[in-house]
Amino acid sequence: xxxxxxxxxxxxxxxxxxxxxxxxxxxxxxxxxxxxxxxxxxxxxxxxxxxxxxxxxxxxxxxxxxxxxxxxxxxxxxxxxxxxxxxxxxxxxxxxxxxxxxxxxxxxxxxxxxxxxxxxxxxxxxxxxxxxxxxxxxxxxxxxxxxxxxxxxxxxxxxxxxxxxxxxxxxxxxxxxxxxxxxxxxxxxxxxxxxxxxxxxxxxxxxxxxxxxxxxxxxxxxxxxxxxxxxxxxxxxxxxxxxxxxxxxxxxxxxxxxxxxxxxxxxxxxxxxxxx
Numbered sequence: 001x002x003x004x005x006x007x008x009x010x011x012x013x014x015x016x017x018x019x020x021x022x023x024x025x026x027x028x029x030x031x032x033x034x035x036x037x038x039x040x041x042x043x044x045x046x047x048x049x050x051x052x053x054x055x056x057x058x059x060x061x062x063x064x065x066x067x068x069x070x071x072x073x074x075x076x077x078x079x080x081x082x083x084x085x086x087x088x089x090x091x092x093x094x095x096x097x098x099x100x101x102x103x104x105x106x107x108x109x110x111x112x113x114x115x116x117x118x119x120x121x122x123x124x125x126x127x128x129x130x131x132x133x134x135x136x137x138x139x140x141x142x143x144x145x146x147x148x149x150x151x152x153x154x155x156x157x158x159x160x161x162x163x164x165x166x167x168x169x170x171x172x173x174x175x176x177x178x179x180x181x182x183x184x185x186x187x188x189x190x191x192x193x194x195x196x197x198x199x200x201x202x203x204x205x206x207x208x209x210x211x212x213x214x215x216x217x218x219x220x221x222x223x224x225x226x227x228x229x230x231x232x233x234x235x236x237x238x239x240x241x242x243x244x245x246x247x248x249x250x251x252x253x254x255x256x257x258x259x260x261x262x263x264x265x266x267x268x269x270x271x272x273x274x275x276x
Contacts (some may be wrong), residue, residue, distance in 0.1 A: 001016065001017070001023075001056055001057060001058045001059060001060075002016075002017045002057050002058065002059065002061065002062070002275065003015065003016055003017070003060070003061045003062070003063075003084070003086070003266065004017060004061075004062045004272055004275055005061070005062070005063040005064060005065070005096055006064055006094065006266055006267055006268045006271065007030055007031045007032070007039065007063065007064065007065035007094065008030050008065075008066050008067055008094065008112075008115055008116070008239070009032055009067075009116050009188075009190060009191060009194075010029070010030045010094050010104050010114070010115045010191055011027060011028070011030050011031045012024075012030055012065075012077075013026075013027055013028070013266060013268050014027070014049065014052075015138065015268050015269075015271070015272050016027040016029070016048055016053070016056070017032075017065060017272055017275070017276070019276075021186075022269075022272055022276040023118070026049065026051050026052045026053075028044055028045075028048035028052075028092075029044055029048065030065030030115075030191075031044055031045075031065055031067075031076075032065065032066055033065070033067045033072040033075055033076055034067035034069070034072065035067060035070065036067075036189075038075065038079065040078050041076075042079055042082070042083065045080070045083035045084075049083065049084075049256065050083060050084070053267045054083070058084045058085070058086045059086055059087055059275045060086060060088040061071070061077060061080050061081075061084065061086045061088070061089045061090065062090045062092075062094065062097075062132070062171070062271070062275055063080055063089070063091045063092070064091075064093065064094045064098075064271070065090055065092075065093070066093075066094045066118070067113075068094070068273045072091075073091045073092065074178050076247045077089045077090070078274065081095075082135065085112025090122050090141075093127070094118070094244070095110065095112060095118050095119075095127055095129055095130070097123035097240070097271060098112050098236070098238045099120065099127060100242075100250040100263055100267075100271060101238070101264075101267030101268070101269075101270035101271040101273075102236040102238060102264060102270060103116060103122050103234075103236060103273055103275060104247050105124045105125070105126070105152070106120075106124055106234075106253050107121075107122060107123050107124050107233060108233060108234045108235070108236050109121050109122070109228060109230060109233050109236070110122055110236050110237070110238070110244075111220075111224075111235065111237040111238070111239075111242065111260075112239050112240040112241075113142050113143060113144075113220070113237055113238075113240075113241040113242035114117050114143065114144060114238075114240050114241055115143060115144045115145055115190055115191060115194040116133065116135070116136065116140050116143045116145060116190065117133050117139075117140045117141060117142040117143035117146070117220055117224070117241075118130075119133075119220075119224045119225055120139055121228050121233070122231060129223075129228055130214045131223070131224040131227055133224070136149070136189075136190045137189070138238070139223070140219075141216065141219040141220040141223055141224065142216055142217050142219065142220025142241070143191070143194070143220075144197045144241045145189075145190040145191075145193040145194045146193075147193075147194070147197055147200060147213065147216050148192070148194055148195070148196040149193055149210075150212050150215075150216055151168075151196055151212065151233035152183075152193075153178060154221055155168055156176055156179075158208075159208070159262075161206070164203065164206070164209075168272060171198075174176055179271075181268070184256055186248045194241075196242065197240075197244070200212070200213065201244055201245070204245075210248065213248040214251050214252045214255075215252075216255060217245070217248060217249050217251075217252030218252040218255055220241075221252055221253060221256045225256075226256065227256065230256070231258065234261040235258060235259065236260065236261060236263070236264075237249065237260055237262070237263045237264075238263075238264045238265070238266060239266075240264070240265060242263050243263060243264065243265035246260075246263045246276060247270045249263065
């Protein structure tokens with residue numbers, strides 16, 4: 001038995017694999033060793049993952065996570081080994097996971113567009129170039145969190161129709177004061193901001209909302225992809241935001257004279273194939 005995990009800031013999807021056969025897909029909350037303490041990660045593994053394994057013995061784990069930098073790899077490997085008893089454990093960045101899943105052993109530029117955003121140039125083995133995403137305060141253009149920021153900015157600065165603000169506040173039971181509280185005083189504001197994406201998606205028929213999404217992707221491409229200076233290398237993207245707004249993503253790429261050759265919601269199924 002082996003476990004293959006794709007972990008973002010909001011959720012972690014786990015594939016339980018027996019040989020080459022997918023046995024079951026499990027789900028826990030997101031695991032990020034940068035934003036969560038060692039004890040928090042241990043608690044998630046113990047209370048959310050292990051009960052779903054139901055005593056099944058896991059020998060091998062490949063964990064790909066949004067907060068797994070080289071400095072966190074050893075920590076994640078140790079925590080996963082402690083929790084499951086697996087003998088072979090690999091913990092790498094979600095960017096390498098996306099690259100392995102979508103590009104296999106071919107070179108490509110891979111993008112992750114979910115709650116957060118990231119990108120990198122993959123040479124078929126390693127991520128050899130990476131524009132620092134800088135997080136949702138300093139960067140993360142193209143992400144769900146920044147999409148939420150732009151929605152709230154437009155609603156409360158009068159850049160979007162007034163009736164849209166009324167509909168938003170009614171649907172989410174929020175006022176400006178409560179929005180400020182959620183963003184500046186509550187934990188995980190990036191998750192709150194990204195959770196506003198369904199509202200955006202339902203209103204894509206409004207030109208200003210559609211343009212808000214496209215411009216978010218354009219900023220991502222302009223600030224993160226263009227600096228690689230590899231216009232002829234295939235572009236691939238994974239993540240809920242990339243998948244849900246794939247038409248707007250392609251429009252943004254077209255404006256920047258690029259094309260996304262492959263867009264997937266999750267790299268998990270391709271990773272099952274890669275590790276088989």
